[in-house]
Amino acid sequence: MATAPCNPAPRPAAGSSTLSERDFARIAGIISEHTGIKLPATKHLMLEGRLRRRAGLAGFATIDDYCAYLFEEGGLKEEFQHVVDVSTTNKTDFFREASHFDFLAERIVPALLAQGAANRTIKLWSAASSTGAEAYTIAMVMAELARSNTGLRYAILGTDISTAVLESARRAIYPRPMFDPVPPALQRRYVMFDNGVGESGRARIVPELRRKCGFQQLNLMDKSYPVDRDVDVIFIRNVLIYFEPAVQNAVVTRLWGHLRPGGHLILGHSESMIGTRMGLPQAASGVFRKDPN
Structure with missing residues (x-):
């Protein structure tokens, strides 16, 4: 998105610089x-x-x-x-609420492979991706699984309403301290660090993972989403808390419609009650599984 001023010639001050x-x-x-x-x-x-x-x-x-x-x-x-x-608030971290990524690696993907998913591309969607930390965390988990599962194919979609954070996600360059939650072995394989230290240091996700992640703008308030309806896993964490209950229900219902039978919807731990309130089948804290039948 262009950041050029909408009014290139600065105006003289004519009012307060506080927000009324x-x-x-x-x-x-x-x-x-x-x-x-x-x-x-x-x-x-x-x-x-x-x-x-x-x-x-x-x-x-x-x-x-x-x-x-x-x-x-x-x-x-x-x-x-x-x-x-x-x-809009764009708080995000790598491996935030790490138990969800453990569940992805230890339960969801092995079950998909046992059901024949090795013959197709596993689709994962970060539906409020912010600057991309969640999407790239998913990519690290999937890349690790692919190391021991030859032929494992996967694709990750990240969506957000903010074009500014989507630009950051595509660049995949972050302050070095943001990678502190990433295990050292994964840092060595999937992160490129510059020579800076502390807050001055920067790091970038390796090209192999960047190619696995696509990002596009999407407003969760839209009545329909331009996304495939056979997604295996949808992450929508720590954004529903900013919505009214009726909007929460509508967004979750729309996302649920994009899951393939047997697919999983993952909400933030603090949002788990939204899924239980709606009567969704729960597989773990914040994790809900669509009926495979």
């Missing part, structure tokens, strides 16, 4: 309507800081000027994706 309650409410309403994500009052300062940076990049001296452009001068259409990008 009125403008916060306007943006929160837009984000809720478009993405289903709730922005409570506790997010006001976070959003203010991000909007201040975006306003500067767009050529505005203050947040007031930027919001006036959005809401009074018709600029929202042009800036809409940027507003979505700065308003």
Whole structure:
């Protein structure tokens, strides 16, 4: 996505560089309507800081000027994706809630192979992929399994509403400390480190894994998703907590429809009750298996 200013010539300051309650409410309403994500009052300062940076990049001296452009001068259409990008939370880590990846390696994939999946491509989907740490963690797990299962084929899709985080996911370059949760053996095989140390260091996922992961934009609020309906495993973790219960149910129902019979839907541990509330068959904490019949 282009990051060129929408107004290349900076304007003189004409207002405050703090986010007013009125403008916060306007943006929160837009984000809720478009993405289903709730922005409570506790997010006001976070959003203010991000909007201040975006306003500067767009050529505005203050947040007031930027919001006036959005809401009074018709600029929202042009800036809409940027507003979505700065308003959404993109917390992600490698091997976050590691028990789910253990379950993938020890239970799900062996069962798929026993059922003949070695003759096809196993499909995995990170449905709120953020900057890609979850998708690349899945790729590491699958690559390790492929080392002892000749012919194992897999493909990973990562989707997110934010184009900014999708760009980061495709680059697959991260601060070195982000890889601390990755076991040393996997770091040696799947991560390329530069010469920096600490916060100044960077590292990149190896090309072999980057080729296994594709990323595309997707809004979970859409009524249908342009994704295959024979996915083996869908990860949708730690994003449903930002939705109202009715939206949670609708999103899970749509995702469930993209699983092949016997496929697994994996929710965050704190979201497990959503699946149980909906009566989905549970295989482990946060893991739900679609009836194979």
